[in-house]
Amino acid sequence: MKIAILTQPLFNNYGGLLQAFALQKYLKDNGHDVLTVDFYRDEPSLRDRAREVVYNLICKYVLRRPVANVFAMSKSKQREIAKHTARFCAENIKTTQTIRSLSEFDYIKNYGFDAYVVGSDQVWRPIYSPGLPAFFLDFVKGYDVRRIAYAASFGVDNCNEYTQQDLSNYSRCLSQFDAIGVRESSAVDICRESFSADAIHVVDPTLLLDTSDYAALVENDQIAVSDGNMMVYVLDKNPIKQDMIKKVASIKGLSPFTVMQDAVTGIFPPVTAWLRGFMDAKFVVTDSFHGVAFSIIFNKPFIAIANKGRGLARFTSILELFQLKDRLVFEIEDVTEELVNREIDFVAVNNIRSAEIKKTKSFFDSALNAKK
Numbered sequence: 001m002k003i004a005i006l007t008q009p010l011f012n013n014y015g016g017l018l019q020a021f022a023l024q025k026y027l028k029d030n031g032h033d034v035l036t037v038d039f040y041r042d043e044p045s046l047r048d049r050a051r052e053v054v055y056n057l058i059c060k061y062v063l064r065r066p067v068a069n070v071f072a073m074s075k076s077k078q079r080e081i082a083k084h085t086a087r088f089c090a091e092n093i094k095t096t097q098t099i100r101s102l103s104e105f106d107y108i109k110n111y112g113f114d115a116y117v118v119g120s121d122q123v124w125r126p127i128y129s130p131g132l133p134a135f136f137l138d139f140v141k142g143y144d145v146r147r148i149a150y151a152a153s154f155g156v157d158n159c160n161e162y163t164q165q166d167l168s169n170y171s172r173c174l175s176q177f178d179a180i181g182v183r184e185s186s187a188v189d190i191c192r193e194s195f196s197a198d199a200i201h202v203v204d205p206t207l208l209l210d211t212s213d214y215a216a217l218v219e220n221d222q223i224a225v226s227d228g229n230m231m232v233y234v235l236d237k238n239p240i241k242q243d244m245i246k247k248v249a250s251i252k253g254l255s256p257f258t259v260m261q262d263a264v265t266g267i268f269p270p271v272t273a274w275l276r277g278f279m280d281a282k283f284v285v286t287d288s289f290h291g292v293a294f295s296i297i298f299n300k301p302f303i304a305i306a307n308k309g310r311g312l313a314r315f316t317s318i319l320e321l322f323q324l325k326d327r328l329v330f331e332i333e334d335v336t337e338e339l340v341n342r343e344i345d346f347v348a349v350n351n352i353r354s355a356e357i358k359k360t361k362s363f364f365d366s367a368l369n370a371k372k
Contacts, residue, residue, distance in 0.1 A: 001146075001368055002033045004096070004113040006135055008121045008128065009040040010089045012082055012261070014274045015206070015290025018214075019120045021092050023150065023205035025213065027117070030364065037108060038095040039131060059236075077266070084270040092217070102131055105139040115146030115368060120183055120205050122311070125155035126162060136173035147177040148367045150360075151204050155311035157186035159194045171195045179367035181360075184317040202363060203321070203356045206293050214275050214297070221272040228257030231281035233274075233291040234305065241305055244335050245285050248303065251340045252283050283340075289314040296322060296353070299346040303339070306330045321356075322349050 005027075007020050020036055027034045079086070089095070099105060116137055122128045123135040133139070137147050159167065174180065174197040181202035182188060191199035230249055234241055249256050259274045261267070275294070278284065284295045284302035292315065295302035304315055304327050319325040324344065329335055 001114045002112060003027055003035075003115045003117055003368075004108060004111065005034060005036040006039065006116060006118045006123070006137075007036065008123060010036070010038065010093060010095070011040070012085045012268045014085075014271055015288060015293070016121050017085060017088060017093075017271055018275075018290065018294075019151075019205045021088075022209050022213075023117070023120060024093055026205060026208045026360075027364070030361075032368075034094070035111065035113075036093055036095050038098045039134065040098060040100065081261075081266045081268060083267065084273075085268050088271040102134060102139070105134055109140070109143070113145060115148060116140060118147075118149045118152050119181070120151035120153065122153045122155040124152050124187075125311075126166070128155065132166075132170075133173075136170045137176070138169075138173055141173070141176065146368060148364075149177060149180045149182065149199075150363075151181055151183040151202050152187070153183040153314065154187050154190055155314060157184070157190070157311075157313040159190060162194075167194055171197065178370070179363060181363055184313045185320070186313045186317065200363070201317075201321075202360055203353070204290075204293055204318070206290065207297060207353055208357055208360055209297075211297055211299075214294075215279065218272045218276050218279065221270060223270065223272045223276040226257055226259075226277050226280040228255035229280065229282045230254035230256045231277045231284045231286075231300070232256045232258045233260075233277070233284070233286040233288050234258070235288050236307060236309060240332055241287065243332050244303075244305060244329065247332065247335050248283065248285055248340055251337050254283055256285075289318065292318055292327075296324075296349060299344075299349070301344050302327060303335065304328050322352050324349070 005023055008016050010017060010020060024034050024036055096108060096111060099107065118135050118137060126132055129135055140147070174191070174195050177197070180191060180197055180199040182191060182199045183202065183204055185201045188199050188201050191197040230252065232245055245256055257277070259269050259277045278294045278298045278300060281300050284291065284300045285305070286292060286295065286302060287305040287307040292302065292304050304319065306312060306315060306328055315328060316325065319328055326339070
């Protein structure tokens with residue numbers, strides 16, 4: 001079957017890139033012809049530009065995250081910053097032509113896709129998705145195609161970012177879907193209560209691949225050994241989180257390292273360097289959803305620092321599913337020697353993952369092959 005995947009723009013987010021890679025590879029490995037829609041609005045509205053500046057100011061001066069440029073960067077600077085992540089996309093994710101506006105989605109129909117899969121990542125969070133109608137497949141209404149959501153995420157456990165008109169419009173869109181799989185357990189309730197749609201809880205696509213699939217990417221790039229043995233992937237740095245990192249390192253006697261955007265040049269290291277970080281780590285400290293996911297994939301002990309600003313539902317859902325909610329910490333007092341040294345039963349974790357992979361296969365077999 002010829003399938004199109006619609007997800008967030010393929011840019012510099014490691015988790016976003018790897019979930020896009022994973023879902024495409026998973027579907028290809030199951031015998032389908034798959035392309036990911038290269039949707040990137042490079043000419044944002046004045047409102048979007050203003051929102052970006054405000055967001056960058058908050059990141060830099062409130063959240064103390066490294067932000068190379070508060071204001072919009074030149075195209076050449078954008079290309080320089082993204083040179084490694086862009087190469088990863090070019091080599092590992094097969095895409096359509098670039099779509100730069102909602103009106104251009106009509107071009108996608110010419111590919112003759114039999115099915116459209118929306119997901120993963122926060123495709124249904126309005127603040128992150130200026131092209132929201134596309135992620136509800138509004139552009140294929142009236143067409144005889146399969147409509148599927150896989151691990152689509154609202155990011156949060158409410159619909160406060162939607163207007164009543166949005167809820168009405170997108171409820172009609174979701175009523176046309178053949179199957180809806182959402183990434184957070186809370187999203188099952190959101191679909192039912194706010195959109196009158198039935199959904200099931202499924203795992204992020206990154207969890208569908210074998211560890212060897214990621215190790216092969218690292219080996220192919222010949223990535224050098226990491227600079228330490230405690231992987232730190234913290235997106236929103238603050239003094240409390242820094243103290244947590246130091247405390248874990250002291251308890252475990254480990255050397256922290258990170259793979260993040262360079263604070264001076266703004267360049268993002270290769271995706272495979274980020275993966276290598278998890279491979280080399282003896283312990284992981286993260287406030288990222290995909291930081292948690294890859295700790296699980298590589299069977300690395302970890303703590304997850306609650307990141308309310310990015311959506312706490314994403315963390316609680318994956319941790320509850322894998323019976324690891326005790327790894328979630330909120331304050332420095334939560335980071336105890338007993339917790340840090342507590343072993344994770346990765347046999348049980350891996351059994352849960354195997355069961356979820358089987359569930360996903362049944363989900364796609366039903367969604368793609370059942371009679372309409």
